[in-house]
Amino acid sequence: MSRLNHHALFEDHVVTAADWYHLRSWRRHLPDLTWVTVLSGFWLWVVYFALIAVLIGLYHTVLVPRGAPDWPPKNVASVLYQPFAITSFALALLMVFRTNSSYARWWEARTVWGQVFNVTRNLVRQADAWFGEEDVAAFQMLVRWCAAAGYILQAHLCTAKLGPEAEGLLHPEELKLLASWEHRPICAGQVLSSIVASAVKDSQLRAAMDDQIATYINDAGACERIQRTCIPFCYTRHTSRFLILWLTFLPFALWEICGWASPVAEAVLAFLLMGVENIGIQIEEPFHVLPMHSYCAVIAKNALEVARERKGLDLFVEEALRRELCMEPLGKLENGGAGADSNVFVRPSGAAGVSHKASPRPTNPSLRVRCQSHRHNADPSLHEARGVFQMVPQRGEATLLDARDALETCSALNDASSKEACYATFGCDGRRVEKYFGAVEVLETAWEQVKEEEVEDDDEFVEENLSPWPWDGR
Incomplete structure (x- = not known):
């Protein structure tokens, strides 16, 4: 960034860990050449105020000794300073309100763009899943x-x-x-x-x-x-004019106090106050910042x-869920960590490097039934029975009731094409329904027994989590 590019000074950048470290460090107080960039935005005004202070100094050192009236008189110099002391708080309030209003606009813009981030991420995430x-x-x-x-x-x-x-x-x-x-x-x-x-x-x-x-x-x-x-023009202009008038007449009050140091004091004060006002102006339009x-x-x-x-990711999740079916619930780790009521699952008993209280089955009923069928291999055809629930995209996830309805309605048809079309209306694979329906009924019976035994008093849990049978249709 160019040192004299005033507008670029106010352009934010994505904050890094190094930036945060610098902001917390004592080195943030050390001067650098940034003030030159800041000054480039309003240096003419600073020169104008300092020039007024110089002219007042020349008047008192050159013209007053030659007979020019001493103005302001020394006996009223302290009185002349009072208006600046009285109005300084009003100027400060105006500038603070002006800067806070601009900052509120900047922060709202940043919040809105944060929502744009979230919207696009959620949309692609939902599309990926659905x-x-x-x-x-x-x-x-x-x-x-x-x-x-x-x-x-x-x-x-x-x-x-x-x-x-x-x-x-x-x-x-x-x-x-x-x-x-x-x-x-x-x-x-x-x-x-x-x-x-x-x-x-x-x-x-x-x-x-x-x-x-x-x-x-x-x-x-x-x-x-x-x-x-934008912030109302009357708000912005009144604050700006107040500041200009205040700094213009300030050298008259500074001369008797600071002497020839008043031009330097005036330039420093002008730089600081004009800089605060300039910050409000720059961040008022946040989309260039x-x-x-x-x-x-x-x-x-x-x-x-x-x-x-x-x-x-789909393949990873599918494989992870397949492994999860045969994991046992974690009781209490020897070194703390998960408590006795934890729902974390670990590998079956005997896995190296894991210490847990063994449990004969997962706490989740659906995992128990599916894990038992996977672990003991009671009937190899059960693994292929998942194809009963292959659905067309418009139907979503199938249940056993869909397959039963399809079987009762379509199996009596003799024509193969008619039967296939009939099964298609139910969203099922007719060949798989007829071949594996009996095996799936065995699993459904076990599933119903699990629901009755373990959560018979929690109808809401059954409705939300245990129905229908959670086949994924793959």
Whole structure:
């Protein structure tokens, strides 16, 4: 950054650990050349005030000895100083209110952009969880628009044209669509809503994602309000004029007190007071102060990272859940840590390096039934029975009742194509339903027994957590 680039001095940057260390260190008090940059924004005013003090000094040292009237008279010098002492508190209050009002606008803008971060992250996270394998194109399109959402909002607030970063995220036809809209964030919101509507059929899931999109539009409106509404001109101008008049006449009161040191005192006071007023002016419009480009880059990076890691994360979770089924609950660690009521699971008894009170089964009933079937391998066909619950994307997750209804309705049909079409209406794989339905019924019976034995008095828990059977359909 150039030392004489006054506006760049007020441009924030993303704070690092080194910055925080410096802010806490005693070295923050050491002078540097930053004051030169600060002074470059209003140096003419400082020269003006110092020049007045010099002229008053020349008048008293050159003209007064030659017969010019001694003004202000020495006997009224102390009286002349009183108006400055009396009005200084009013000036201080005006400047404090002015600076606090500007800071409030700056902090609100930063808070709004924090919500933009959260909106884009939540949207891609929800899309990753709720978009099916057949919605890969919709997922990729949503990720790209979420990655570009920050750049779109920045361009809407600060510039007339999208930067090369956004152009690299969106396709040419999408850029053309954006250019045809006067309000680009609304265009982005409409595109995101259309993507969600086409890929998510469940109304509750769709409403949850639409809430995030609505928050993005609300954030754009909050930024517009800050950008298009300044602190009232009368507030700003009155404070500025008060400060200018106060510093202009201050040298008349300083001469009898400071003598030829008054020009230096006047310049220092002018630099400090004008600097405070200048801070309020600079941060009043926060979108040239906040590191917008860095924010947009982080938003894009986070969204693209979810898309890049989607496949590997799904495989990781699936494998981790498979291992979790046969883990036993942790009692109490020898060296403290989790207590007796902990729900943490460890490897089965005998795992090296782990000390725990063994328990014959997981505390979660669903894990117990599924773990027992996995551990003891009572019937190898049980592992293949999961295919009974293969569902079309519009139906979501199946239950055993779906498979029973399909079997009762469709198994009597003789024509193979008709039977297949019938099963399709239920969202099930007919071949698997007919082959493995009996095995799944065995597991359902065990599941119902678990619910009756362990949580029969907690209807709310059963409703929320234990029904329907938690097959994942893979």
